[in-house]
Amino acid sequence: PTMAVSGVPTMTTRVQSRHPLDPLSVAEISVAVATIRASGMTPEVTDSMRFIEVVLLEQDKNVVALADAYFFPPFQSSLLPITKGGHVIPNKLPPRKAKITTYNKLSNETIIWVVELSEVHAATRGSHHRGKIISSEIIPDVQPPLDAAEYVECEALVKIYHPFIEAMKKRGIEDMELVMVDPWCVGYYSEADAPSKRLSKPLIFVRTESDCPMENGYARPVEGIHVLVDLQIMSVIEFEDQKFVPLPPVDPLRNYTSKETRGAIDSSDIKPLQIIQPEGPSFHVNGYFIEWQKWNFRIGFTPREGLVIYSIAYVDGSRGRRPVAHRLSFVEMVVPYGDPNSPHYRKNAFDAGEDGLGKNANSLKKGCDCLGYIKYFDAHLTNFTGGVETIENCICLHEEDHGILWKHKDWRTGLAEVRRSRRLTVSFICTVANYEYGFFWHFYQDGKIESEVKLTGILSVGAMHPGETRKYGTMIASGLYAPVHQHFFVARMDMSIDCKPSEAVNQVVEVNVKVERPGGDNIHNNAFYSEEKILKSEMQASRDCDPSSARHWIIRNTRNVNRTGQLTGYRLLPGSNCLPFASPEAKFLRRAGFLRHNLWVTQYKSDEIYPGGEFPNQNPRINEGLSTWVKKDRDLEEADIVLWYVFGITHIPRLEDWPVMPVERIGFMLMPQGFFNCSPAVDVSPNPLDANHKENDMYKPAAIENGPISKL
Amino acid sequence: PTMAVSGVPTMTTRVQSRHPLDPLSVAEISVAVATIRASGMTPEVTDSMRFIEVVLLEQDKNVVALADAYFFPPFQSSLLPITKGGHVIPNKLPPRKAKITTYNKLSNETIIWVVELSEVHAATRGSHHRGKIISSEIIPDVQPPLDAAEYVECEALVKIYHPFIEAMKKRGIEDMELVMVDPWCVGYYSEADAPSKRLSKPLIFVRTESDCPMENGYARPVEGIHVLVDLQIMSVIEFEDQKFVPLPPVDPLRNYTSKETRGAIDSSDIKPLQIIQPEGPSFHVNGYFIEWQKWNFRIGFTPREGLVIYSIAYVDGSRGRRPVAHRLSFVEMVVPYGDPNSPHYRKNAFDAGEDGLGKNANSLKKGCDCLGYIKYFDAHLTNFTGGVETIENCICLHEEDHGILWKHKDWRTGLAEVRRSRRLTVSFICTVANYEYGFFWHFYQDGKIESEVKLTGILSVGAMHPGETRKYGTMIASGLYAPVHQHFFVARMDMSIDCKPSEAVNQVVEVNVKVERPGGDNIHNNAFYSEEKILKSEMQASRDCDPSSARHWIIRNTRNVNRTGQLTGYRLLPGSNCLPFASPEAKFLRRAGFLRHNLWVTQYKSDEIYPGGEFPNQNPRINEGLSTWVKKDRDLEEADIVLWYVFGITHIPRLEDWPVMPVERIGFMLMPQGFFNCSPAVDVSPNPLDANHKENDMYKPAAIENGPISKL
């Protein structure tokens, strides 16, 4: 029932064809944009309007519950409370809504719009915009994230700016084709950075070969040039050639494309390895609804967060579908650098809020990014001018073998039982300028959910005078310097442990292991125990990791118990972690107050999503977002709980991180703790013995012989 | 050239057919045992002699170097120093030697023997023992590890001991077939535990079904019975029915065999997943020598440590074969429990030194324990009475795809380069009573070596009175209690970063990240840096992990530099870790002083292998081993460095760890740090795009339809 009229995709007439949490379709995005454009603005305003983000406005949880109960699988009508007159079954869901952020290049005005999307077949009504503006609000004193289009314009602008060309000439660079201008946000250091201007302070690099677009230009940073661009008027507003640092010599090891790096040594003797599922995958996909083993959940995608996972539940036999979390996503990341010198001190990218993890997502390729039987999902986004773009194969869903799941061998009988672990992985990878980040969520048969971030890409480097070194980083090659930095990630987890949609009965407990005092029963001094403490309100719930007490947290249902009478819960088990290596007065912490602790807990509020506030770019307001919200000190003893887990890695660059950093991994685990009555992995079927491969001894000792004679 | 005479395998006549590091062959073990037996002992002594361990006595490093230089691949003659008259090439290697530990059941005497093994074809000489006893030494005041044969004898003994039968009757247990007696070492708590007796204090359990040998009997601990067995005379020497605790009710969730756990819910809908290498693996195996990508190393196996990895080196183009480590293995592990009550306070198993990680290794099965193209190695060991036993398929060698290795997408061109990570994995799994441990070493294309331990198996539980709980553990089921405990592992790493065999030019540096003080250049307060400190001598080198300073260690060559002039090295990157949650006076720390720190560094000494000393079982000597050796405070500024990394996990049992604990992982990483001039992974070939699978959308929405009608 979907038709296209003059190239514009249109909506279908089918009522409730789209779940309230499905990401906006191409048609919906088009309608949302068109609705705003048709809202009676002057042509001047329309022309200067840019589209930062068009995203699903998520409905209230009760609407989602209604949808899941009656309109969409898993049809969990039993989860809805029975009203006085018994079940009242509505015959439709409220219309879907889009939230649109626009930026006016003329007025420097940022507006957030809400547009209701009617589910009628637009084409038959002679119009493709059937949206209705519900609200629009001018947001003062903010700058929305940068857009890829601005990157391109900014680079072009700087490259034709005469003083810049002169400065490059001074450094021996004549061919402006080789010059790379990477726009970076300015952050907020003083009133000069106020959002009354839309600023960018680009970093400059220069390639060496005009005919090699895949040359790694980051290998030659151009230092000492201060360029400040006003992106609103798209004009260089400050320029200074501050100091002369020679270009680093051409690094013969700078490149990473296969053509460039094939030399005497290579690793091409790797034999193919195939992962094959001859009967197809074990997951089932229906739209954005995914079922695998006893897990089910929905996925979504936003320009800012990328992948979102909704309504995670585990089907637990006669206990039915048991919720674990409403919504999981990465809502921010920050990369502060440790060098106090310019330009490095300005480098503390908020890659979600200043740029967009979803906007910068990669189109993935089978065999390269992903191996095995893959189900891809596309993502649809607006570009700066309101056109719809699609990132094909943006989200990857697949299964992986993950080694042994459990094993026991009985020493009396010699009999062993062993099971293979299979996991379901949903992921996407984004590129933000020089770095790439892969965000992976793994679901396991033993009830665990693992979040894993993979870091790779190219170091952000600077140039140094020959022979110069600096304590704040590593010399990677002659004249090429990589400052220390940290990568922080914020996972927002709206939990729902064993909660029906209308229930808000979770709490968080901190667990610390304590050594028992000597004396009493503890005569051998071996005793220790774990101590639980409820985090009673938000101000008590800003916590840090502490491996010295094996600290972790349990999110549990306040009313539901397992077979031994313990409250059912999930353990948040930190992985390796850190806090910012910055003094408390550090300027970047004004905007990133949420980095001050590894764990935050809040009472759910629908508009508290981004820990640095809605618009961290050039944000002048100290501690906006999470660190302000918790000052409300809302009760957490029995609530709708949102966990914010902040985790980081300190990156002291190695030569081996150049020219492309091998993947580093960091993450955390959600593991059931008394959620189940026993291991949910105990009933996994044994794998059949692999009789296909006979005992293999492939080695042909043709080239190498034992004994000294062959070498003499 | 190998022949068998009357069932006894014999040695080959070929000179230097076996590398000095190859584990003892079946023939060599037989010869070693026979040599001792033929050494003129009385029949009484021979009859009462038991064989605890027969293992290769590793030759000096210079013998190994000689072998690698001239007799065996990789034929690295250039690595040997040139003597005055040029290369002097010997025509043979010194004979191999075996180290044998015997225990005399009559005299309670432990002897360590060294037997030289002549490489002549024994069968042609009319005798199968051609070994020569080099030395034998009575070791006073020790108890060697327990043997599986003693487990069996001890259980049988207790089960026919009349007062024990009476005590079981009191608890309603009539059928002694159902009773399980698990012998545990007693440790050392007082003079009563002195090694003048060979003691075991078994734990008692009882199954419920006589016809189900795979029933999980650990689900019903029998409490309150004190049994002390003297294993030397194999007799119960103490018995007391101390207190009555009712048997826990039969737990319906206790079993884990597939027959027993298949119920209404299961996970049998998992589709097959195959890992196929149609052209075979990328590794080459020649005896115990393994080459893969640019890595090469040898493997070995000992009854105590299990897998040993020797002579690890990386072939780095024109720089040739660059050593990284001489020898890597797990030399001890300890599992202390946190409950001060009997019997739990006694539970702190030294699974290597009291039992044997190698002795208890599993015979692995393709498709179950291991997936993909597997090369297995067998292990040969003596049993208690000196017979040779073989654990078939004991060590697993295979390749794994490990996700993306590195990626970068250029935002200007949209072009992406991505590489898959392949790793080579060598592993074994052992079972020590209720628990299993998998020890994995992973080699990566980016120069990393990862050590990973997988923990699974069955919790060690106790019984409780109905309704009773205890702060030192978790109630797993009614009356069934799992005390908190920790698992500690000691990896011994004899390093050789860029060292020729004769060189001892490594050192260890500790790195801590520090926040820069305010002021000066640090006007934005963002600055931090990493501070290096050489660990100059052994007493300075007992160190703990400290995530708050991103602490890690670098093992580096003191003379070799990379292209930027830094000393070449490897980073020891801790994973999650802990220290014992015990007060310093804890009794078990007498024997496990090495658990007091996460890192120890020593100067290499050939007989310093086991951190708790040669015989930790019932060891009365406080702090024997590592914590005593370091008091020599040997110089570490330029030395042959041995790293001892001690890492642990604190296990607060969950219901989900029952009846079999899903695998937990813990480990650490050795990563090159300035060892290479750039990423050694940069030249890995791109994977071909996977065109085999077309866009898959397997979902058939047959069972589930959208919309409310289908449900009403």
Ligand SMILES: [Co+2]
């Ligand atoms: Co980094």
Ligand SMILES: [Co+2]
């Ligand atoms: Co454990």
